[in-house]
Amino acid sequence: MAIDLSETLVIGISATALFDLSVADGVFNQQRKNDPDSAMEHYRRYMLENESQPLPDGTGMPLVKALLALNDHKKADDPQPIVEVVVISRNSPETGYRVLKEIRRRGLNITRSAFTAGEAVTHYLDAFYVDLFLTTNEDDAQRVIDTNQCAAAVMRPPPTQAFQCTETQVRFAFDGDAVIFDDTSELINQTHGLDAFHQSEDERQDIPLEPGPHAKLLIKLSKIQERLPGRIEYSPVRIALITARNSPAEMRVIKTLRNWGVYVDEIFFLGRITKGAVSKGVQSPYLFRRSGRPSGSRCVRCAFS
Template identity: 30%
Template sequence: MNTSETSRQQLKLSESKMTPFTIAVTSCALFRQERGDIEGVAFPFIKAINMVNQYTYGHMDQDMEVWFKIVLITTSDQEIDHGLKINQICRITAEKTLLDYLKDLKPVLYLSTDSHSVREAINAGHGAAVMSQTNYTELSGDKLRVAFDGDGVLFSDESERVFKERGLEAFIQNEVDLEGTVLNEGPLAEFAKALFFIQKRFSKCPVRTYIVTSRGTGSSGIRAIKTLREHGLGIDEAFFLCGTPKGPILKAIEPHIFFDDQQSHVDNALNVECGVVGAHVPFGVCNN
C-alpha cells in the first residue's frame, strides 16, 4: 500500500512545526447511544489518549495544546455529554461526504463501527479500523497500550498474498528469498509512527506499543524486524507466535486497542476470556 500523502505531510509538519496528530472517531464507536451517556467500545482508547495529552501538557511548542487532536464525527445535533476532552466536533451534513471531511482533517487514524466508511477511508489512504461493540474491562490509565498485527496492518499484504495464493511452504520460501527486502508500509504505519514520535520525546512516556504477529522467528520474523526499523516504526515489544492463537498474549498485555486485518483474530481478542478491544483493519488479500 502507498501510504497516504496527507498523513506523510502531517508527520513531516509535526517534525518541524509540531502540529497535533488527528484521531477521528465516530459517535457510534465512542458512545452506545447518540446522546452520549453510555460508553462505547472506543471509549477506553480515547480516554487513554486524553491521559497522554494531559501527561505531556506543557511539553509542546507554544502553538500547540495537545499531541493528539481528538475529532468526534457525528450526524447528530444533540449535545454530547462525554466527560472526555474532545478538541473538535465535526457534524456530517449532506453538503460534503465523509471522505471530504477526512481529506480536510488529515487523520492518522479513523475509527468507526461502519465497515463501509472504514473501507472507503483506507482506500483513500487514511489509517482506519472498524470497532465492534462489546463489553470491556476498565483498564489502567497509567499508560496507553496499543497492539498491532504486522501484515496488512503495519506492513503491506504482499507476503500474505503469497501465503493465501500458494500456501505456507511458498510463504516461508518467499521470506527466505526476500529476508533483506523491506516490506511496504501498511494502513496503520503512520499512526504507529505518530506514537513513536511522541515516545522519543519523553524518557518516561505513557505510551507503549506492541506487535503481535503470526509470523515465526525465522526469516519471516527477521524480515518483519528489518521492516520496522527501516520505516521508523518504533515498537516496544514484539511477539512472533508462529501461527499460535493471539488471545493469551493479548490478555497478558491488556492493550486499549488491538488492530488486525483478519476478523477471526479480532473475534478472538473480543472473546470473553480475553476481553481485549479489537479493531478490524479491512485491508488486503484477507478482506477481498
C-alpha cells in the same frame, strides 16, 4: 498561523463511537420503518427534546480518555498537543448539538468537530489531519480504508467482565501482514505455501516490506512515544506486534521497522500458534487485526482482548 499537527496523534471519532446513541438510533430506525419520509424530522425532534439528557459512554470513550490523558505528559515548552481528538459525525449540526453539549458537560478536551448531515466523512479526514478514525459502522471504516486517507477501526463492545482500560497507560497491539504491512507476502503463502513464503522472506530480508493500512498509525505512535517520558519498566504508550510469522521470515520484519524508524516495545513471532493467549498476556484492550470480511476487504477491527 495554521496549527502544526505533524507530531500529534489525531484521532477522528464518530458520535456513535464516542457516546452510546443506540436509543436515538432505535428511534430513527423504527420511524424509518413506519414512515420513511418523516423519519429524519422525528429523529431531529427526539434529539431536541432530549438534548439535556446525559449520554452514556460509547465503545470508544475509554480509548479517548486514555489518549487525551497523554497530554498531561507534554513538556511545558512543547507548543503542540500530543493527542488531538476530533468528532466527525454524519449527524446534522442541529442533532449534533446534543453531542457537543455532552462533551462540554464532561469537560472533555475536544474542541474540533464536523457534522455532515449524512455526507460521507471521508471527504473531511485529510482536512483534520486524522491518523485514525474510530467508528461503530464497518461500512464507514471500509470506505476510509479504501480511500487510503488514514487508518480506521471498528469499535466493538468490550466483554463485560474481562475489559480493562487504564488512563495512565495506553497499550496497542497490531497484527503484522495485511495490517502493518501489505498483504503481498501473505499472498505468496496462500498461493505457493509456507515453504515458498519462508524462502521468499529470507531472500528478501534486506528489502523493506511495503506499508499496510495501519503503518502510518504505527509510525505516528512511535513518534509520540519520543515526546513522552520513557522508562524501561513503564511508558505511557506501549506497542506490541503480534504476527503469525516465525523464522526465517522474522528478520525482514525487524529490518523493516528499523528502516521506518519505528520502535515497538514487544514483538511475538508465533509461527501459527493461536494469538489469543498472547493477546491476553500483552494486556492490550486494543488489538488491531484484519477484519473477517470477504476477500479483498482491508477493514481493520479494533477488538477488545
